[in-house]
Amino acid sequence: DVKVTQSSRYLVKRTGEKVFLECVQDMDHENMFWYRQDPGLGLRLIYFSYDVKMKEKGDIPEGYSVSREKKERFSLILESASTNQTSMYLCAINFSGNTEAFFGQGTRLTVV
Template identity: 90%
Template sequence: DVKVTQSSRYLVKRTGEKVFLECVQDMDHENMFWYRQDPGLGLRLIYFSYDVKMKEKGDIPEGYSVSREKKERFSLILESASTNQTSMYLCASSLPVSYGYTFGSGTRLTVV
């Protein structure tokens, strides 16, 4: 089975800190995604990548950046964390999207 591993389950960071969320997948998937999930709003796409060193903005990229230096690793960066970035962050990967995503377990980030 494909495994998508997010480095932290829970994180607490201070306002203004630079935050790195790491995601690694082990099945050679081309596509990787970062979503955030908030009650009542569902999953909203932040960034995605369809190849190494390629990245595309999703629906809510403001305040975030990403890095994909290797095929298996996709990092989400909060340049200067703010309290409105407190959320559940979900990483996913896929072969062609028509096959669906495999999600990681999520990182619950709290910014204080």
């Protein structure tokens, strides 16, 4: 079974704080993704990475950055959290030869 673990299920942060969302996979998969889900907007891609130290912007990268220092870990960073970043954040992975993506359980972030 593919296991994708996000560090927190629920998080409450203050406006202006620097926020780290961690995603860890237990397989040797190259491809990792960060999405956010908002009602009526579906899943929107923030950033993705196809290898260590590699990153690509998705559709809505503004206000976010990422870090991938090790293959198994992909971190999403909110440099200065704002209330419009209140959302469900979802990490996903897929692996070579398979288009299907596997998701973590999600982190519900509330910025107050």
